[in-house]
Amino acid sequence: MDGKPDVRSDPATWVDAHGAALLAYAMPRVRDQQTAEDLVQETFLAALQAANFRGDAQERTWLIGILRNKICDHFRRLARERAQPGGDAIDVVEDSQFAPHMGSDGWAKGPAKWIVDDEALIANREFWEVFHACLGGLPSRQAAAFVLRMMEDVDAERVCQDLDITATNLWVMLHRARCRLRACLEERWFTI
Amino acid sequence: MKRLVSCKEAAKAAAEALEHDLPLYRRFALGFHLLICAGCRRYRRQVMGLNRLVRRYVRESNQPVVELDAATRQRFVERLRQAAGTPAGGTPSSGSTGAPGGTSGPP
Numbered sequence: 001m002d003g004k005p006d007v008r009s010d011p012a013t014w015v016d017a018h019g020a021a022l023l024a025y026a027m028p029r030v031r032d033q034q035t036a037e038d039l040v041q042e043t044f045l046a047a048l049q050a051a052n053f054r055g056d057a058q059e060r061t062w063l064i065g066i067l068r069n070k071i072c073d074h075f076r077r078l079a080r081e082r083a084q085p086g087g088d089a090i091d092v093v094e095d096s097q098f099a100p101h102m103g104s105d106g107w108a109k110g111p112a113k114w115i116v117d118d119e120a121l122i123a124n125r126e127f128w129e130v131f132h133a134c135l136g137g138l139p140s141r142q143a144a145a146f147v148l149r150m151m152e153d154v155d156a157e158r159v160c161q162d163l164d165i166t167a168t169n170l171w172v173m174l175h176r177a178r179c180r181l182r183a184c185l186e187e188r189w190f191t192i
Numbered sequence: 193m194k195r196l197v198s199c200k201e202a203a204k205a206a207a208e209a210l211e212h213d214l215p216l217y218r219r220f221a222l223g224f225h226l227l228i229c230a231g232c233r234r235y236r237r238q239v240m241g242l243n244r245l246v247r248r249y250v251r252e253s254n255q256p257v258v259e260l261d262a263a264t265r266q267r268f269v270e271r272l273r274q275a276a277g278t279p280a281g282g283t284p285s286s287g288s289t290g291a292p293g294g295t296s297g298p299p
Contacts, residue, residue: 041268098199150243
């Protein structure tokens with residue numbers, strides 16, 4: 001059962017075949033180049049050690065699968081490291097959006113009018129750079145919740161386990177993440 | 193007009209509705225609030241729009257757009273060769289540091 005001698009004797013073929021694609025997969029999900037590269041590197045290393053290496057057309061899919069796990073682990077780790085005891089009670093950015101108005105919390109400054117053209121924005125690199133800057137500005141547990149749930153499409157239940165929170169907490173966290181992202185994008189993109 | 197819920201609560205409910213079915217009373221309160229509040233309607237539209245954009249972005253940017261730059265490539269390869277434990281004697285890749293070298297380089 002000699003897997004794939006060509007790859008094992010020269011991993012360069014692997015790197016050339018999949019490196020760019022893996023990096024392109026990781027970049028939108030994690031915040032910076034260095035982290036993305038580290039995760040891709042870990043993916044290659046894990047793949048190298050795996051016994052069930054296939055070396056066929058499924059290879060890319062298989063590698064992406066490993067990379068996804070690495071990305072999820074990365075965010076779980078971040079979320080655990082930065083857990084603040086009882087620190088999720090309020091969110092200053094969420095609060096700053098609202099102000100007392102006729103006896104209830106109205107908008108401090110209502111959402112501005114946005115002009116959203118999906119096609120143009122999807123293709124606009126600058127927009128996504130701003131998006132990543134905004135994502136990077138979130139508290140790390142919010143960012144982890146958002147990336148795992150919204151970008152990696154992990155089950156809500158699983159995300160709750162990973163972050164050690166209840167479903168209600170997760171909803172609050174995602175809401176706050178969206179609130180912050182929206183406000184950040186409004187300030188740095190849509191109203192310029 | 194008197195509001196059943198504040199904008200703060202409505203914004204939270206609108207975001208939560210993306211995650212799960214709201215209980216009836218909250219759905220009703222949100223629906224009613226949205227009817228009379230243009231700010232929250234806009235907020236909801238923007239948040240839903242962002243959701244849609246992010247999902248597409250994640251799906252569609254999953255394509256190789258750029259080649260690895262030489263330094264990154266080299267780092268990957270070196271580290272992998274180390275891990276692969278390329279046999280010490282009679283190596284297939286004579287370890288000259290700078291060149292991509294090895295068995296079959298890129299065309």
